Amino acid sequence: RGEMVFVGVRGVWAVLWCVLVLAARVDATPRGSLAPVTHRRLANDESAKATGGDAKGSWSEWRYRSNEELASAMDALHAGPCAGISKLTTIGTSVRGVEMRAMEVSTQPGVEQTKPGIMLVGNMHGDEPVGRELILRFARLLCIAHERRQRSAGGDDAGERGLELEKDPSDEASANLLDEAAVVASHARVFLVPTMNPDGFSARRRNNAASVDLNRDFPDQFNEPGMPARFDARQPETAAMMRFSEGVNATAALNFHEGALVANYPYDAISGTNRKAGYSKSPDDAAFRRLAKVYARAHPTMATAANEEFPEGITNGARWYPLWGGMQDWHYIKTQTMDVTVEVNERKWPDESRLARLWNEHAPAMIAYATAVATQSTTGRVTDSATGEPVRGAVLAVAGVDGVRFTPSRRTGYYARFLAPGRHEVTASAPGYYPQTRTADAGARLDISLRRMEDVRMEDVRMEDVRM
Numbered sequence: 001r002g003e004m005v006f007v008g009v010r011g012v013w014a015v016l017w018c019v020l021v022l023a024a025r026v027d028a029t030p031r032g033s034l035a036p037v038t039h040r041r042l043a044n045d046e047s048a049k050a051t052g053g054d055a056k057g058s059w060s061e062w063r064y065r066s067n068e069e070l071a072s073a074m075d076a077l078h079a080g081p082c083a084g085i086s087k088l089t090t091i092g093t094s095v096r097g098v099e100m101r102a103m104e105v106s107t108q109p110g111v112e113q114t115k116p117g118i119m120l121v122g123n124m125h126g127d128e129p130v131g132r133e134l135i136l137r138f139a140r141l142l143c144i145a146h147e148r149r150q151r152s153a154g155g156d157d158a159g160e161r162g163l164e165l166e167k168d169p170s171d172e173a174s175a176n177l178l179d180e181a182a183v184v185a186s187h188a189r190v191f192l193v194p195t196m197n198p199d200g201f202s203a204r205r206r207n208n209a210a211s212v213d214l215n216r217d218f219p220d221q222f223n224e225p226g227m228p229a230r231f232d233a234r235q236p237e238t239a240a241m242m243r244f245s246e247g248v249n250a251t252a253a254l255n256f257h258e259g260a261l262v263a264n265y266p267y268d269a270i271s272g273t274n275r276k277a278g279y280s281k282s283p284d285d286a287a288f289r290r291l292a293k294v295y296a297r298a299h300p301t302m303a304t305a306a307n308e309e310f311p312e313g314i315t316n317g318a319r320w321y322p323l324w325g326g327m328q329d330w331h332y333i334k335t336q337t338m339d340v341t342v343e344v345n346e347r348k349w350p351d352e353s354r355l356a357r358l359w360n361e362h363a364p365a366m367i368a369y370a371t372a373v374a375t376q377s378t379t380g381r382v383t384d385s386a387t388g389e390p391v392r393g394a395v396l397a398v399a400g401v402d403g404v405r406f407t408p409s410r411r412t413g414y415y416a417r418f419l420a421p422g423r424h425e426v427t428a429s430a431p432g433y434y435p436q437t438r439t440a441d442a443g444a445r446l447d448i449s450l451r452r453m454e455d456v457r458m459e460d461v462r463m464e465d466v467r468m
């Protein structure tokens, strides 16, 4: 049965891949020859790059791009298929001065939106390069899927890029995957960091140029109480990632590694000094298990008996082997980001001839994960009942999920949180306001308006408003 699933997914991706290759050919033709496209172009777009840099060749080739090629591929996406729905940011520089870049794909790039955020981080370990290509191609898939949907929604000039696919109406599965990618592009903000360790990549070495393992360089919840940032004590790559993540506060993340085939969830670290492996449960353990399974089950072999070491395709980090100072735990505790570490291949730095297959295997899992976060997170706004404005100092708490920071956006009052399946009691509170507890199913929309204490006479206060 596992074999059949495998062949099925491969077949679907072979067809989808043809569509993307054909789409690349459309990208390569001058913009003027296409039906009018109503993009909100960014001021700094350079249209010339759309026709030059994004030629079919660079995407049909399967190889590890150099740092320079990676940067120009991001430029080409930004000016080509992702024009108007992407923003490029320099988040910092490596020890050797290589620029570290992030790309946002969303319908209003660079603008805070009331949508879940999803972050993808690759190549934290220099000798684990597959994530660079997965993330780059994932960005491209989102953009092509988004444009395809825009065009088919546009009526008369529907087609162009979508046409090749629609010629074969029997292929519903690949159409569904493109549809899901389009949903992610429109329902989430996606932040892509293809490489966190460009120097390590160039040297084909795990550590950065200062010989530090970046996945041991983040604040550690057990040995650094309160996890102070202390940016000056971190490697420049770690500090850059931390600053970027703190600004984004993504709902969930994936970070890609190599050396096994498994979706690894928090905690990676474990308390105590014996350094022995053991299950280190986070308050959101059930939600993390669900998220990790979404990824593993959408991969053709990760969650099957073929995976001898991890038959379910998932593991608690510390249970496998504990580590301290990793990004995953820090993301979860400090930026409210549910980060899952994906080990994409048993061997590190697989031969380039394996890249097409790795993309075919992981793209459906990446889409499934992103779709779950984009459409099944519990979301809402916490607002002042009198003004409708965000409430200063508001915090949220989920019953049974204790001790985790959970706050809505200060600017919009919006929150998004991926919860375990089932019903949850969510309490919103803020200084000077009556706390309010509401019950909602995981994935539901839950807006909470809080009443200021001076605005309320005591006889108006119902018990449910003051229940903690």
Ligand SMILES: [Zn+2]
Binding pocket: 125, 128, 256, 257, 258
């Ligand atoms: Zn690694």
